[in-house]
Amino acid sequence: MEQFTATLKQDGRYAVIALPFNAKEVFGIAKGTIHVEVTIKDIHFRTKLVSKGSDSQIIIVDKKTQKLLGFQGVDMQVDVKLTCENQKGKEEVPKIEVSGNEMIQGIFERRSVRNFEKKEISEDIVNTILQAGFSAPSAKGKLPFDFIVIDHPNQLYSETIHNVNTKPLENAPKAILICGDLSKEGTKPFLYSSCGAVAQNMLLAIHSLGLGGVWIGVSGIKAFENHLIQFCKLPAKIIPVCIIAFGYHNNQTKKERNWHSSKIHYHKW
Ligand SMILES: Cc1cc2nc3c(=O)[nH]c(=O)nc-3n(C[C@H](O)[C@H](O)[C@H](O)COP(=O)(O)O)c2cc1C
Structure with missing residues (x-):
């Protein structure tokens, strides 16, 4: 600083x-x-x-x-x-012993993966990822979300949503659209937070299964939201929040750990 x-x-x-x-x-x-x-x-x-x-x-x-x-x-x-913010390698990352703790190891290692192999994903794997989603915390345990499993994510493409952010959908063998249910959670910040927790659980499960995945942002991008509402025939109470695209990969990029002392505050700002 x-x-x-x-x-x-x-x-x-x-x-x-x-x-x-x-x-x-x-x-x-x-x-x-x-x-x-x-x-x-x-x-x-x-x-x-x-x-x-x-x-x-x-x-x-x-x-x-x-x-x-x-x-x-x-x-x-x-x-x-x-x-x-982008000053890399100057700040000392604390040494944290992670050996033997697979969950912490997975959290530290997970990376977004955007290129996938053409290899089928078994039903067991999809169910494990869905179960990870259901295991996420949600306000008052309302589970205010629904999932749409998409077999050929490239079919989601239309001119409106074809851009660099959605590119992983081009070759991902599978994707899960995470939707928020307004009839279960009327407080939108809680709805989005709950769906975010689901997304992160799914990404960690995907990583731990030896696959890779990426979070594709949807909410707030009106054209994308409308496209998904039509494509997936979503009822009015259901809003598309994000897509998790995933598959096998051979992208072994290591994750550099982020640590920013300036972002940590003790007791007050
Ligand atoms: C709310 C949110 C929206 C995101 N949207 C996209 C997206 O549309 N396309 C994409 O390729 N990655 C997207 N990502 C993934 C981020 O780009 C990625 O997590 C970030 O660059 C950090 O890299 P890492 O996941 O490898 O740690 C999104 C992540 C979040 C949390």
Whole structure:
């Protein structure tokens, strides 16, 4: 984390803070976007640095944060804490003994898999994944979800949903559409949280069975939601939340463990 005092000033349409150092050098990032977490006066926001030339960068402060800071266009000195989100390998990941604990090992190792072998998935495997879904926590144990097992996920394609995010559906031999049931859970945040817990349980089960899978986001993408409602003939009370596409794979990419001290707070922020 970098701490410094700088000036928040109006620069044309934008309120900006120029970094007093070259973030590329300090964070060891040669190219690409630098995503940062910024804290000023207990106000916390995420943004990406904007380059001003090859070795200097600025933070653009959005309108909401300007208001919270009381900034009205007049130069203001601010104390800034800056953490780089994509600074890899600098932070020490704690040593955690996982040998013998298959569940923890699985959680640490699971990765999204997006390319699959053309190999059939047995009914036993599908049932195990469904059972993992049913085993997820849900508010008041309402199980406010339904699953649709899809045998040829590439049939889900239509022009509207053909993009880089949905590409895993192209060659996945199986997929499960996780739907939320509004008649069982009317509080939407609870409904989505319950479906999210199901999705994660399924992904962990898929990984532990030696297969790979990926979560394809649906909710919030209206065209995709409507397409699935029609394709799967969903009743009005049922909303499509996400798809888990899965299959056998020979993609052995190791997962680098994420650990960000700046995201851990004790007792208060
Ligand atoms: C809510 C949510 C939506 C996601 N949507 C997609 C998606 O549409 N397509 C995709 O390929 N991956 C999707 N993912 C997978 C993430 O890209 C992936 O989990 C993330 O890059 C971290 O990589 P890992 O799963 O290998 O740890 C989604 C994950 C979540 C939790």
